[in-house]
Amino acid sequence: MERKTVNGFSRANHVGITVKNLDKAIQFYEALTGVKVSNVDEIGGARMAKVQGLDKTLIKYANLHLDNLNIDILEYVEPAPDRASYKNNQISAMHLCFEVDDMEAALQRLKAIGVEPEGEPIVFQEEDGLKAGFGTAVAYFQDPDGTNLEIIAPQGPFKRKNEA
Structure with a gap:
């Protein structure tokens, strides 16, 4: 199947998450997603x-390759990183949302790896x-470095067009 060239911004490739300790972050994201990283390397200059x-x-x-998005897990050695802390309501704060089919199973997975949601799902x-989207379930949580994360079991307009 030939792939259409995209000249706009209609497709995302990856999200980068800066972490304190790459090895610990790899353990967390592999346990969370059930996916193994595809490679570990260094870049600089x-x-x-x-x-x-x-x-x-x-x-x-x-690099961690999900079905529809890649996650780059980054540990800056130089320059030494500063710690940022964002609440979801702060301007320029971002979060990564994982789509799940079964919210209860996803919450059990979080519990199994020692993660508690920020509040009740x-x-x-x-x-x-x-106006729509009733039945959509959401929960928010953080990775060990404080990155804001979400899980969603989408309904209605929260579902992707090809899944409706």
């Missing part, structure tokens, strides 16, 4: 630093002020 707006850089990284109902 003047050209990489320049493209990132840095003076110098050395990055240890791993919810299922959207009419009183939540939505």
